[in-house]
Amino acid sequence: xxxxxxxxxxxxxxxxxxxxxxxxxxxxxxxxxxxxxxxxxxxxxxxxxxxxxxxxxxxxxxxxxxxxxxxxxxxxxxxxxxxxxxxxxxxxxxxxxxxxxxxxxxxxxxxxxxxxxxxxxxxxxxxxxxxxxxxxxxxxxxxxxxxxxxxxxxxxxxxxxxxxxxxxxxxxxxxxxxxxxxxxxxxxxxxxxxxxxxxxxxxxxxxxxxxxxxxxxxxxxxxxxxxxxxxxxxxxxxxxxxxxxxxxxxxxxxxxxxxxxxxxxxxxxxxx
Numbered sequence: 001x002x003x004x005x006x007x008x009x010x011x012x013x014x015x016x017x018x019x020x021x022x023x024x025x026x027x028x029x030x031x032x033x034x035x036x037x038x039x040x041x042x043x044x045x046x047x048x049x050x051x052x053x054x055x056x057x058x059x060x061x062x063x064x065x066x067x068x069x070x071x072x073x074x075x076x077x078x079x080x081x082x083x084x085x086x087x088x089x090x091x092x093x094x095x096x097x098x099x100x101x102x103x104x105x106x107x108x109x110x111x112x113x114x115x116x117x118x119x120x121x122x123x124x125x126x127x128x129x130x131x132x133x134x135x136x137x138x139x140x141x142x143x144x145x146x147x148x149x150x151x152x153x154x155x156x157x158x159x160x161x162x163x164x165x166x167x168x169x170x171x172x173x174x175x176x177x178x179x180x181x182x183x184x185x186x187x188x189x190x191x192x193x194x195x196x197x198x199x200x201x202x203x204x205x206x207x208x209x210x211x212x213x214x215x216x217x218x219x220x221x222x223x224x225x226x227x228x229x230x231x232x233x234x235x236x237x238x239x240x241x242x243x244x245x246x247x248x249x250x251x252x253x254x255x256x257x258x259x260x261x262x263x264x265x266x267x268x269x270x271x272x
Contacts, residue, residue, distance in 0.1 A: 018085075021078065024097035027183060028075040031104055034176070035068040035111070041164040042115055048157045049122045050149030060114045067107040074100040095203075098194045101184040108180040115168055123165050127158055 042061065046052030052061075074096050081093030116123070127146065132138050133155060146154035167173045184190050198204040217223060222230035 018091060018094070021092040021094050021097035024100050024184075025075065025078050025092040027104070028071055028078070028100050031108070031180070032068060032071045032075060035064070035071065035107075038111065038115075038164070038167050039064050039068060041160060041167060042119065044160045045119050045122060045164050047150050048148035048152050048160055049119065051118060057118045060118050064111055064114060067111060071100070071104065071107065074103070094197060095194075098190060098197060102187070102190045102194060104183075105181040105187060108177055112168055112174075112177055115164070119161075119164065122157075122161055123169055126161055126165075127154075130158070133158075 039061075042064065043052070046057065046061070051057050077096035078092035078100075081096060082090040083093070085091035125146075127133070127138075127142055132142060142154045146157055148154070148157040165173070168176075181187065195204070198207075217225050217228065
């Protein structure tokens with residue numbers, strides 16, 4: 001049993017057998033499908049409430065779509081950057097895998113917050129049970145008071161909102177936020193893994209070298225690279241330098257002229 005074979009268990013975390021990137025690849029595919037489904041329900045729910053035309057609501061719907069595209073992009077990055085694994089298989093790119101693991105929990109939590117904000121009480125302004133529509137005495141009131149915007153009926157509202165509530169707000173739906181938050185373990189550990197990866201493969205060192213290359217391109221006298229042009233100093237700056245160095249050049253006349261200009265401007269009659 002693997003439980004009594006720690007060496008084999010440790011092999012799952014590194015090398016050709018690394019399970020982490022494979023798990024992230026599976027998780028990203030799963031989350032993309034969940035987001036796609038929920039976004040479709042949100043869009044239809046906005047038709048029901050009639051709030052879909054407001055700019056702020058549209059922006060937040062766009063934010064949900066951005067989350068889905070980001071997840072898709074990281075999943076595609078795992079594919080494009082895949083390396084060879086055991087038996088001729090492909091191992092998803094580890095950097096994109098860990099980046100997904102770090103970002104996904106925040107996406108899901110933010111998604112639920114947006115839904116509760118832009119759909120608001122529409123999520124719970126519903127009939128108790130589908131059987132209510134089969135009771136004539138209740139059905140007439142439901143058709144009158146539960147109808148939606150854009151010509152949608154009470155039954156349309158009930159089907160859309162109950163599906164969205166089940167997916168995000170019910171005991172079943174809400175637990176998915178906790179599931180996504182802890183799917184990869186303690187969230188802080190994921191960022192530590194990313195740091196360790198970049199330290200191990202030289203990614204962090206490359207970023208530091210990039211910054212150091214820039215800082216080495218200039219000193220107190222300006223750019224050290226002859227291909228880069230040092231902009232000339234302003235006349236006022238040159239005047240100050242000359243005055244400081246005792247070159248006999250004073251900026252006092254310039255200062256006096258500037259003060260006179262300001263006074264004349266302030267006291268001149270305003271033009272209509």
